[in-house]
Amino acid sequence: MSLNSIIDATQGSSIAPAKGKLGVMVPGMGAVATTFMAGVEAVRKGIAEPIGSLTQMGTIRLGKRTEGRSPKIKDFVPLASLKDIVFTGWDIFEDDAYESAMHAGVLEKDLLNKIKPFLKSIKPRQAVFSRDYVKKLNGTHVKKGKNKRDLAEQLRADIRDFKKKSKADRLVMIWCGSTEIFLKQGAVHESLAAFERGLLKNDPNIAPSMIYAYAALTEGVPFANGAPNLTVDLPVMLELSKKNHAPIAGKDFKTGQTLIKTILAPGFKARMLGLNGWFSTNILGNRDGEVLEDPGSFKTKEESKLSVLEHILQPELYPQLYKDFYHKVRINYYPPRGDNKEGWDNIDIFGWLGYPMQIKVDFLCRDSILAAPIVLDLVLFLDLAKRSNALRGLGIQEWLSFYLKSPMTVPGLYPEHDLFIQLIKLKNTLRHLRGEELITHLVLEYYD
Numbered sequence: 167m168s169l170n171s172i173i174d175a176t177q178g179s180s181i182a183p184a185k186g187k188l189g190v191m192v193p194g195m196g197a198v199a200t201t202f203m204a205g206v207e208a209v210r211k212g213i214a215e216p217i218g219s220l221t222q223m224g225t226i227r228l229g230k231r232t233e234g235r236s237p238k239i240k241d242f243v244p245l246a247s248l249k250d251i252v253f254t255g256w257d258i259f260e261d262d263a264y265e266s267a268m269h270a271g272v273l274e275k276d277l278l279n280k281i282k283p284f285l286k287s288i289k290p291r292q293a294v295f296s297r298d299y300v301k302k303l304n305g306t307h308v309k310k311g312k313n314k315r316d317l318a319e320q321l322r323a324d325i326r327d328f329k330k331k332s333k334a335d336r337l338v339m340i341w342c343g344s345t346e347i348f349l350k351q352g353a354v355h356e357s358l359a360a361f362e363r364g365l366l367k368n369d370p371n372i373a374p375s376m377i378y379a380y381a382a383l384t385e386g387v388p389f390a391n392g393a394p395n396l397t398v399d400l401p402v403m404l405e406l407s408k409k410n411h412a413p414i415a416g417k418d419f420k421t422g423q424t425l426i427k428t429i430l431a432p433g434f435k436a437r438m439l440g441l442n443g444w445f446s447t448n449i450l451g452n453r454d455g456e457v458l459e460d461p462g463s464f465k466t467k468e469e470s471k472l473s474v475l476e477h478i479l480q481p482e483l484y485p486q487l488y489k490d491f492y493h494k495v496r497i498n499y500y501p502p503r504g505d506n507k508e509g510w511d512n513i514d515i516f517g518w519l520g521y522p523m524q525i526k527v528d529f530l531c532r533d534s535i536l537a538a539p540i541v542l543d544l545v546l547f548l549d550l551a552k553r554s555n556a557l558r559g560l561g562i563q564e565w566l567s568f569y570l571k572s573p574m575t576v577p578g579l580y581p582e583h584d585l586f587i588q589l590i591k592l593k594n595t596l597r598h599l600r601g602e603e604l605i606t607h608l609v610l611e612y613y614d
Contacts, residue, residue, distance in 0.1 A: 180555040180599070181599060182553040183553075184246040184250070184550075186333075187250050187252050187333060187334040187335055187336075188246040188251050188252070188335070188336050188338065188545075188546075188549055189252050189253075189334030189337040190254075190337075190338055190339075191255065191325065191328060191338070192255040192256075192341075193293065193341050193342065193343045193378045194255070194256070194293075194341065194342040194343025195256070195257040195266050195288075195290045196257070196266060196270060196342065196453050197452050197453065197533070198342045198392070198533075198541065199266075199342040200263050200267035200270060200285070201270070201273060201534040201535065202542060203263055204273055204277070205538050206248055207281045208277060208280070210249055211281065213277070216248075216539065216542070217539070218535075218536065219539035219542050220543050220568075220592075221239055221543045222240060222248075222542070223238075224238065224239045225237060225239065226238075226239050226593050226596060227605060228597070228602050231612075232612070242596065242600060243600060244550070245546045245547075245549075245550055246336075251545075252332045254324075254332070255291070256293040256324070257290035257293055257305070258295045258306070259305045259307055260306075260307045261290070262287075262288060262289045263285040263286070263289075264278060264282055264285035266290075270452065270534070271504050272504075272505045292308055292309045293307060293308055293374075294308075294317045294321060294377050296374060298370070299346040299347050299373045299374055300345070300346055300347070301347070301462065301463070302457045302460050302463070303344060303453070309321075313366055313368050314364075314365040314366075314372055315362065317377055318377050321377065321378060321381035322381045325385050325387060336549055336552065336553075337385075337387045337388075338387065338388045338390070339378065339379075339382040339389045340389070340391075340541055340544060341379075343374075343393060344393065344453065344457045344463070345393050345457055345458060345466050346375060346396075346466060347462030347466065348462055348466040349395075349396045350396075351396065351399070351401075352371045354369045354371050355400040355401060356401050357402060358409075361380065361402040365380075373397070375396075376396070376397055376398075378397075379398050379414075380402075380403070380406065382412065383403060383406035383407055383412045383414070384406060385410075386411065388412050388413045388548035388549065388551065388552050389414050390414070390416060390545070390548055391414075391416030391417040392537070392544075393419075394418040394466045394469065394571065394572060396466075397416060397417065399416065399417065399574060404561045404562065407562070408559055408560070408561045411559050413548050413557060413560070413563045414563065415544060415570065416572070417572050417574065418570055419536075419541070419570065420569055420585075421531070421536040421537050421540070422509050422529055422536060423448060423509035423511065426527060427446075427475060427478075427511075428583055429585055431584075432478055432584040434479070434515060435480070435488075439487070439515050439516070440515060440516040440520075441488055441491040441513070442491055442514040442516060442522070443493070443494075443512075443514045444475060444513050445494045446494065446510070446511050447496040447509070448508065448510075449500040449508050450498075450503055450504075450506075450507035450508075450533065451499065451500050451503040451505070452507075452533065454533070455497065455498075455507075458499065459499045469572075473572055474583050476493075477581055477582070477583045479491070505533055506531075506532055507530075507531055507533045508528065508529070510529075511529075512525075512526060540569045547563070547566055548566075554599060556598070556599060557599070562574045562575065564576075564582075565591050565595035566592065567583075567591065568585065568591070573588075
């Protein structure tokens with residue numbers, strides 16, 4: 167008998183099985199989205215491994231260390247199989263997924279040509295887009311409507327059309343589009359009624375990404391936000407999410423430089439090492455880098471990146487160590503680098519008796535290679551949450567903070583940024599869903 171069968175028999179599962187097809191809908195069919203789609207197909211064909219994906223390669227310890235129970239996560243909880251995933255997307259350019267992936271230049275042509283028919287079959291739908299929110303891009307494959315409510319209804323029609331034509335049983339939407347200009351929460355975001363009035367009046371505080379989120383959640387489809395946009399960090403979206411049992415997660419995929427920060431900063435705090443300053447700069451040449459040349463879009467990204475250290479280091483609790491540290495983030499568009507981003511960090515720390523030390527980090531990363539497995543995991547875990555009685559009505563899925571730069575929380579609760587605490591939260595959530603004992607690492611029972 168399988169592990170899942172044993173748990174179901176003894177506990178009674180509160181998670182519906184992952185039967186049939188899972189439809190994945192992606193606004194923004196650029197480098198990240200096409201790397202994700204191509205990667206899933208390459209893994210399905212057995213020509214690549216899903217490296218970086220916790221759902222595909224990670225294990226989860228159950229019970230005491232002496233029990234030796236560490237199944238793979240995908241064998242422990244009923245996740246959708248990769249073979250059952252089908253795709254659609256929206257983009258401001260007409261390029262199909264193959265053409266877009268070739269243009270992005272992330273994956274080698276030899277790999278893309280092995281899965282060319284599959285990628286050619288994924289053609290983008292017309293996008294909801296306005297240069298008022300992303301000033302550095304200009305595409306013509308764009309929906310037209312009499313107002314933003316009309317555009318939202320067109321997206322809802324797209325969702326229903328895709329579900330019918332693909333014969334998908336369940337859907338998930340994940341934003342892989344560009345960073346929009348910086349917006350603050352306003353009156354139009356406070357309730358569903360206010361938001362729908364704002365759609366009719368073309369309220370400028372309703373960005374395209376919010377229209378996608380509204381369309382998805384209204385259709386009962388889980389939504390994840392992979393950019394630092396405000397999108398679902400709004401009362402209206404939480405209201406819709408809970409009302410329609412459509413889980414939400416966001417925001418901003420935790421990839422290069424911020425990933426390093428969430429690994430190093432917890433180590434400094436754990437050892438009570440002080441921080442005088444952390445200077446970060448990046449160069450990248452993909453569409454994301456071009457968009458971030460606009461000050462409005464960069465402001466949105468900067469807010470996401472700067473919040474990490476404050477929350478991890480807790481200067482209010484450790485003023486001698488972290489009260490006045492200087493934190494600067496810069497992003498520079500450099501076309502020759504393409505998607506191969508380079509992040510430099512200069513970190514000035516101090517230790518015993520206040521003596522100074524320095525750490526230099528030069529991370530030559532591939533943004534989309536780091537982001538693609540995050541997209542896969544968020545899609546599969548949000549689908550799991552939708553099928554879970556314990557999670558589907560919560561709205562915000564804080565247990566998915568592990569994947570995100572600016573994790574969502576309920577109002578009034580600060581986000582947890584420590585990567586290792588986030589992983590514990592994620593795995594303990596899975597243990598809880600399956601009736602397994604939570605792991606506390608107390609270990610005193612070993613020495614009774």
